[in-house]
Amino acid sequence: MRLTEETMRIRLNGKEREVQGGHTVRSLLDALELQPGMVVVELNRDILERDRYADVPVHEGDSIELVHFVGGG
Amino acid sequence: MALVIGGVEFTSRLIVGTGKYKTNQVMIDAIRASEAEMVTVAVRRVDLDRTKEEAILHHLSPSEFFLLANTAGCYTADDAVRYARLARAAGFNEFVKLEVIGDEATLLPDVAATLVAARTLSSEGFKVMAYTNDDLVTALRLEDAGCVAVMPLASPIGSGLGVVNPYFIREIKRRLDVPVIVDAGVGTASDACVTMEQGVDGVLMNTALAAADDPVRMAHAMRHAVVAGRLAYLAGRMPAREIAVPSSPTRGMLD
Numbered sequence: 001m002r003l004t005e006e007t008m009r010i011r012l013n014g015k016e017r018e019v020q021g022g023h024t025v026r027s028l029l030d031a032l033e034l035q036p037g038m039v040v041v042e043l044n045r046d047i048l049e050r051d052r053y054a055d056v057p058v059h060e061g062d063s064i065e066l067v068h069f070v071g072g073g
Numbered sequence: 074m075a076l077v078i079g080g081v082e083f084t085s086r087l088i089v090g091t092g093k094y095k096t097n098q099v100m101i102d103a104i105r106a107s108e109a110e111m112v113t114v115a116v117r118r119v120d121l122d123r124t125k126e127e128a129i130l131h132h133l134s135p136s137e138f139f140l141l142a143n144t145a146g147c148y149t150a151d152d153a154v155r156y157a158r159l160a161r162a163a164g165f166n167e168f169v170k171l172e173v174i175g176d177e178a179t180l181l182p183d184v185a186a187t188l189v190a191a192r193t194l195s196s197e198g199f200k201v202m203a204y205t206n207d208d209l210v211t212a213l214r215l216e217d218a219g220c221v222a223v224m225p226l227a228s229p230i231g232s233g234l235g236v237v238n239p240y241f242i243r244e245i246k247r248r249l250d251v252p253v254i255v256d257a258g259v260g261t262a263s264d265a266c267v268t269m270e271q272g273v274d275g276v277l278m279n280t281a282l283a284a285a286d287d288p289v290r291m292a293h294a295m296r297h298a299v300v301a302g303r304l305a306y307l308a309g310r311m312p313a314r315e316i317a318v319p320s321s322p323t324r325g326m327l328d
Contacts, residue, residue, distance in 0.1 A: 067116050068128050068163075
């Protein structure tokens with residue numbers, strides 16, 4: 001996949017966001033400076049296995065949740 | 074003797090949370106002082122604005138501690154199942170601390186929803202440790218649902234009121250085969266000790282350490298209290314009676 005000049009709108013952690021076209025999940029994480037091993041990705045309500053991040057394209061209108069572990073009881 | 078939960082052996086009977094500490098350094102120092110092996114973590118959205126480095130794994134090594142992800146903050150069975158699946162996808166283990174809250178004011182569990190989620194998660198291969206109230210019938214149903222541990226509260230989450238109903242805690246322990254871990258409500262070391270004296274297999278706490286003036290010192294106290302309570306339970310206490318009985322011989326006194 002190659003990034004394009006055009007942008008697309010996605011929903012990222014509940015907020016509308018404009019990102020470059022042509023992203024994979026992996027390249028999006030890179031752009032956000034997130035280590036793939038530190039987050040879990042939910043794409044349109046389905047959990048995405050880590051070994052698929054580089055293969056799965058991000059599409060206009062996708063809803064993506066990026067979660068991780070924080071302190072809790 | 075070790076505590077075995079879902080096939081995993083633990084030396085410590087104390088499980089601690091990682092929330093609400095003033096600094097990450099105090100958290101890690103307190104957890105080490107507690108000598109807990111299992112620690113709970115929560116699943117939350119990554120803060121993309123990065124106002125602070127909040128990822129717990131930057132501070133807590135999964136090779137040093139057994140991570141128990143919780144579903145805290147969930148109010149429906151569906152949400153709890155979603156959070157549990159996300160936690161498992163992080164790739165550490167199949168365990169989840171199932172928590173479905175039913176009332177915002179008291180944070181008491183929704184036991185009907187907890188049962189539904191427990192059945193779903195158990196059927197998906199999760200090792201479910203279910204937070205519940207001190208109700209025996211619910212505890213039995215959770216065991217039937219396949220939970221690897223049942224975790225009745227001592228008193229409401231974060232209240233620090235200690236064990237409000239020791240009789241029900243004892244009754245739950247007497248009737249269940251899976252480990253019974255008292256989760257929530259312990260405020261200070263004596264509460265932890267009294268909890269363990271009921272014969273339960275372990276105790277889980279967070280606020281009692283995090284909100285102490287000196288969490289590290291309190292963690293030391295809790296470690297001793299849990300061991301003391303366990304030993305006292307195993308030793309078998311003397312009967313309590315509301316009369317005095319002298320400890321020294323009544324015979325052999327001088328005229």
